[in-house]
Amino acid sequence: MRTLILLAAMAASMSLAACNTVSGAGKDVSSAGHAVTDTANDAKPH
16 A cells, blocks of 8 residues: 555656646747747838
8 A cells, every 4th residue: 555655646746747847848939939929020021
């Protein structure tokens, strides 16, 4: 029973870490997208 609880706790902590990583990657991609959009808007003739 102890082993099962330990494995469940480890799985939960690993999935939380993965969520933070995916969230961070999503923010990075979003930030890059905004930079490309801003650059494209600046390059357009007015």
